[in-house]
Amino acid sequence: xxxxVMEEVEALRGVNSVKVKEAHEQGRKIVGMxxxxxxxxxxxxxxxxxVSLCGTSQDPIEEAEKELPRNLCPLIKSSYGFAITDKCPxxxxxxxxxxxxxxxxxxxxxxxxxKLKPMHVMNLPQTANDEDSLxxxxxxxxKFKGFLENQFNTEITDEKLRDAIRLMNRxxxxxxxxxxxxxxxxxxxxxxxxxxxxxxxxxNVDKEAGIELIERLIAEVEDRVEKDIYAFDxxxxxxxxxxxxxxxxxxxxxxxxxxxxxxxxxxxNCTGYKGLDVMVDEDKDPITALAEKYLSTPCxxxxxxxxxxxxxxxxxxEYKVDGVVDLTWQACHTYNIESYTVKxxxxxxxxxxxxxxxxxYSDSDTGQVKVRVxxxxxxxxxxxxx
Numbered sequence: 288x289x290x291x292v293m294e295e296v297e298a299l300r301g302v303n304s305v306k307v308k309e310a311h312e313q314g315r316k317i318v319g320m321x322x323x324x325x326x327x328x329x330x331x332x333x334x335x336x337x338v339s340l341c342g343t344s345q346d347p348i349e350e351a352e353k354e355l356p357r358n359l360c361p362l363i364k365s366s367y368g369f370a371i372t373d374k375c376p377x378x379x380x381x382x383x384x385x386x387x388x389x390x391x392x393x394x395x396x397x398x399x400x401x402k403l404k405p406m407h408v409m410n411l412p413q414t415a416n417d418e419d420s421l422x423x424x425x426x427x428x429x430k431f432k433g434f435l436e437n438q439f440n441t442e443i444t445d446e447k448l449r450d451a452i453r454l455m456n457r458x459x460x461x462x463x464x465x466x467x468x469x470x471x472x473x474x475x476x477x478x479x480x481x482x483x484x485x486x487x488x489x490x491n492v493d494k495e496a497g498i499e500l501i502e503r504l505i506a507e508v509e510d511r512v513e514k515d516i517y518a519f520d521x522x523x524x525x526x527x528x529x530x531x532x533x534x535x536x537x538x539x540x541x542x543x544x545x546x547x548x549x550x551x552x553x554x555x556n557c558t559g560y561k562g563l564d565v566m567v568d569e570d571k572d573p574i575t576a577l578a579e580k581y582l583s584t585p586c587x588x589x590x591x592x593x594x595x596x597x598x599x600x601x602x603x604x605e606y607k608v609d610g611v612v613d614l615t616w617q618a619c620h621t622y623n624i625e626s627y628t629v630k631x632x633x634x635x636x637x638x639x640x641x642x643x644x645x646x647x648y649s650d651s652d653t654g655q656v657k658v659r660v661x662x663x664x665x666x667x668x669x670x671x672x673x
Contacts, residue, residue, distance in 0.1 A: 288516075289477070289480060289518075290476070290480070290504060290507045290508055290511065291507065292500070292503050292504040292507050293480050293483075293484075293504065295500060295503075296480075296483060296484050296487060296500065296501075296504060297483060297487075299487045299488075299490065299491065299497075299500075300487060300490060300535075303338075303377075303490045303491060303492050304376045304377075306492040306493065307336070307338060307376055307377055307380050307490075307492050308376060308380060310336055310380070310492055311380040315335070315336055316333065316334065316335040316336070316382050316383075316438075316439050317335060317336045317338060317377075317380055317381045317382050318330035318333075318335045318336070318337050318338070318381065318382070318383055318384075318385060318435070319338055319339075319340045319377055319378055319381030319383070319384045319385070319404075320337060320338070320339060320340065320384075320385045321339070321340050321342065321366060321385075321386065321387070321393075322387045322389055322557070323532075323557040323558075323561060323562040323584055323586070324387045324389065324409070324411060324581050324584055324586070325385050325387060325409070326428060326431065326577050326581055327451075327455055328448060328451040328452050328454075328455050328567070328573075328577055329428065329431055329432050329435060329443065329448070329451070329577070330385070330435065331447075331450075331451035331454065331455070331494075332432075332443045332444070332447035332448045332450070332451040333435040333436065333439050333441050333443050333447075334439075334441060334447075335382075335435065335439065336492055338377045338381070338489070338490055338491075338492065339377065339489030339490055340366065340369070340370075340375060340377050340378050340381070340384075341365070341366070341369040341374070341375035341377060341378065342362050342363075342365045342366035342369060342534075343362070343365060343486075343532075343533065343534030343535060343536040343537040343538075343648070344365055344369075344535075344536035344537070344648065345361070345365070345536065345647075345648040345649050345650075346365075346368075346374070346536075347364075347365060347367075347368025347369050347371075347372050347374055348361060348364045348365055348368050348648065349368075350368045350371060350372050351364040351365070351367045351368030351371065352364060354367070354371075354399060355367060355396065355399075358617075358618055359392055359618050360390075360392050360616050360617065360618045360619045361537070361616050361617065361647040361648040361649075362531070362532070362537075362616055362619075363392045363393055363396050365536075365537075365648060366396070366400075367396050367399065367400060370400050370403055371403070377490060378404075381404060382404075382405070382438070382439075383404065383405045383406065383407065383434075383435070383438050384400065384401075384404050384405070384406040384407070385406075385407055385409065385431065386400070386401070386406055386407070386408045386409070387408065387409045387411060388408065388409070388410050388411050389411060389586060389588045390588055390619070390620070390621060392618070394408075405438060407430075407431055407434040407435075409427045409428075409430070409431055410423075410427055411424070411427075411588065411589075412424055412582075413589070413590060414589055414590055414591070415582045415583065415584075415589050415594070416591070420582065421578055421579065421582060424578045424581070424582050425574055425575060425578040427578075428574050428577055428578050429574060432574070445572075445573055448573035448574070448577075449569065449573055452567045452569055452573060452576065452577070453569060454494055454495075455494075455567065456566045456567055456569065457498055458488065458494055458497065458498055459562070459563045459566060460566070461498050461501045461502060461505070462484075462485055462488060462501060462563050463560070463563040463564075464505055465481070465484060465485070465501055465504065465505055465508075466481065466485070466553070466554070466559070466560050466563065467605075468505065468508050468509070468512075469481060469552040469553065469606065470552070470553075470605050470606050470607070471512060472521060472525070472607050473517040473518070473519050473520055473521045473523065473550065474517060474518050474519055474523075474525070474550045474552045475508050475511055475512050475516070475517050475518060476508055476518055477518040477519070477545060477550075477551075478526075478528070478541055478544070478545055478550065478551025478552065478554070479538065479541060479542065479545060479551075480518075481551075481554065481559075482533060482534070482535075482538060482541060482554065482558070482559070483535060484501065484504065485554070485558055485559055486533070486534040486535065486558050487535075488501070489558075518550065519548075519550035523548055523549060523550040524548070524549045524550065524609045524610060524664055524667045524668075525549075525550050525552045525606065525607055525608050525609045525610075526544055526549045526550065526551045526552065526553075526608065526609065526610055526611070526612055527551075527552070527553040527554075527555060527599065527602055527603060527606060527608045527610075527611045527612070528540075528541065528544075528551050528553070528554050528555070528556065528559070528612050528614060529555040529556060529595075529599060529611060529612070529613050529614070529629065530555075530556055530612075530613045530614035530615050530622055530626070530643075531556060531557075531614055531615055531616045531619055531622050532556050532557040532558040532559075533554075533556065533558055533614065534558055536648065537648050539646070539650065539653055539656060540612065540614050540644050540646065540656060540660070543653070543656050543657050543660045544612065544660055544664075546657075547657070547660050547661050547664055548664065549660075549664055552606045552607075552608065553602045553606040553608065555595070555598055555599055555602055556614070557584075557586070560598075560602065561584060561585065561586075561598065562584065564583075564598060565580050565583045565584075566580065567579075567580040568580070585597070585598055586621075587621035587622045587624075587625045588621050592625060595625070595629070596628070596629070596632050599611070599629070599632070599633070599637075600632075600636075600637065603633075603637055603639065608639065609639070609640075609667050610639055610640040610641070610642070610663065610664075610666075610667045611629075611633045611637075611639055611640070611641050611642075612641075612642050612643075612644065612663070613626050613629055613630070613641065613642070613643040613644070614643075614644055614646075615643060615644070615645045615646075616645075616646070616647060617645055617646065617647045623645065626643045629641070630643065640663065640666050640667055642659070642660075642663045644656060644659065644660075
């Protein structure tokens with residue numbers, strides 16, 4: 288039986304669809320964002336609402352393919368499809384968009400999307416490993432701040448930035464606490480529920496209400512642990528899911544793993560733990576602190592990306608992981624190439640079974656995914672006997 292509070296969490300999508308419409312009608316400014324590199328704090332400091340935008344469903348992809356190539360990452364096609372079909376209320380009611388140069392496909396798609404609404408593009412450095420990159424990224428923060436000040440005719444002060452930093456740190460902290468509940472063996476929360484809670488938080492119009500809801504979910508799950516109520520039994524293989532971001536509609540691999548009896552206890556990806564690992568330093572100059580936090584994100588768009596390996600190592604140890612599954616969207620070249628490095632690291636340094644699945648959002652290969660997942664889980668059984 289699932290936690291009762293999960294019903295409220297799942298209702299967030301519909302509730303926030305209404306709330307974002309109401310906020311727009313009340314004259315509130317809304318900033319739509321796609322990426323974990325996007326500094327929500329700057330939008331909040333502009334007295335605006337920061338929301339994630341839709342991009343995890345197959346439904347609008349056919350429409351997007353009228354303008355975009357078919358052999359393109361499904362996340363890019365879905366995001367653009369939602370934009371041009373007005374099927375994403377968060378995009379529809381956004382006053383401005385924040386884009387980022389995490390990959391070439393997104394960069395070029397943003398050129399088309401930028402014709403639909405005012406858009407600011409933050410240019411990422413190629414590496415996070417030197418002082419020049421940090422200074423460059425600080426300037427990008429300042430440019431975004433200036434863009435919002437001009438668009439909304441407001442002043443973003445250091446005091447407002449610090450208030451926004453404290454709020455976002457509180458949200459990250461509560462989501463981190465939720466994620467870490469599954470470090471317990473056996474896991475008290477199903478991976479599908481963990482994914483939904485972390486994915487849906489991006490659509491929260493009211494940050495305080497979202498924090499309070501997750502606090503109640505944590506309290507209920509902790510109570511269930513005291514009563515020995517778990518999502519899976521102790522024998523279920525514990526899986527760390529790494530790779531590209533997922534959400535409702537792009538979760539077939541997650542579902543296949545859990546339907547086959549695996550307990551997906553940790554999500555290293557962008558919609559999971561990756562953005563929660565590092566907090567913003569509340570004592571530093573706010574622009575510097577924001578630049579340092581977001582530049583620390585271990586994304587495959589960076590060269591090198593050893594931070595991802597470090598994060599996987601720490602999570603494998605803390606969550607008592609039995610195997611690692613790397614999910615890659617078709618045509619996502621950075622994650623696809625990096626998967627080889629992750630495989631060697633997991634198998635040779637961590638000594639764990641590893642599987643990469645490259646797929647898209649459609650259900651055309653659901654049967655194949657199911658067979659591969661079941662075969663992988665059998666290798667875990669063999670590995671545990673060694």
